[in-house]
Amino acid sequence: MDKLELFNALIGVVTPVNSMGARANSLGDSLGDTGLDSLDLLMMGIYLGDIYGVPEEELKLLQPTTVNDMFDFMEQRKTKEPPATIQEALEMVL
């Protein structure tokens, strides 16, 4: 599963109504440049935590600067492998 593609797919879920142009162009993008606000990013962390099976208590330690930081955090603390496809991942949170 392509991480950048997953991140951008989740933008449509974490933002209310629509993404209003929010997007990451690369995993190295600063989260501040994606157009997501603080609550969007909080939700993004929770959704990714669900997809990777990261316990809620550990999610509180998440302090990412870039998109890649989020995925590195998830990979390091995952309790399960994420699904193979974006669609399967979205079905876990929708």
Added chain:
Amino acid sequence: MNIYLTDYRTASTTQTEMMEDIPYPQRVHWFADTYKNAQTGLVYAPHKLAEKVLDQNLLENLRSRPGKTGFILAAGNSHFAGVHNKTGIDNRLTYDYKFLALSLTQVYAGRIAQAGGANDMVITDASACASSLKVMMNVAEMFRMYGFDRVIVLTLEDAVSNPVLKFFGESKACLTKDQEDQGILPSAFDDVNYGFNIGQGAALAVFENAKHARNSKAQLLSAYSASEISTNAIGQREDGQGFVRAAAGALKMANISSSDIRIVKTHGTGTKSNNASEKAALQQIFHREFIATSYKQRIGHTMGASGLLETCLLLDDMKKGIVPGIPNRTKQDKVFLSNDLIIGGKGHNILSLAAGMGNIYSAAIFKTL
């Protein structure tokens, strides 16, 4: 200053389902999909309900339009009721918010305001079931006193949720399965049938001044809110004082008389208290010369959303040339309509009424265009 209702979207359903696995089993009008996966605490039922009226094309269009724009979320309460679900019930409606901040209506309002390009003012309202009509007074103020060009109103409440169903069932304010088994049907202003079921519903309405209005659907002539002195904080006085004060204020603000009102959309819960209060009020205001209907028996009581949502539904019906009768009336009545009324033409004035716990009463007068 003319204020126009230029666009709206509504979500409600006449379909019902019996909820058996709650302390006071009762029928509800709801969209089951809003609770899909809600138990994860990541998908919030009220937000998903709102999405049914948050038309992305309309919001995109609003963002592109010039003008001073405000946003009001008439949510009925300061947080959505699904939160703090300490009812001890485990069923399809059970969920807790993982982020309490997202259950706060003002945080949600701020996020939605941006989506609609409303960068000049954000208001939330917690006037219980009077909420969406009460904010019509705010809408009028924003245009007339603060020079707004456009005000977007979103209204919804987390009505079908375990805490709400428990509270209303316990207080016998809504119809329960026990009453249904006795043959009682939802109705209002009737001697035999009475009451309502709880329902999910939402409305998105766009108000604009003459400079920015394009295809106007109605004109907001006036709005007024009032209270009353009462010993019962959750009921209504039998003399209808609160309704009278709200309606009289709206008529005065519109500079019209009661004889200019063609249709009254009542609060119309059909409870004993509301039947007595609203009937007494209308008889005082109109001297028995009026035509009234109620929507709560069709779509359920959508709480804070009900006033504006039902007004939009009435505008839709009147566009088709009818004012629907009140369901399940057991007597023929041309005042509190027991049958649909055929009505033609435009330019009819509608008086919409709403009441909320805490002795809050709201009235708004719209003119069909």
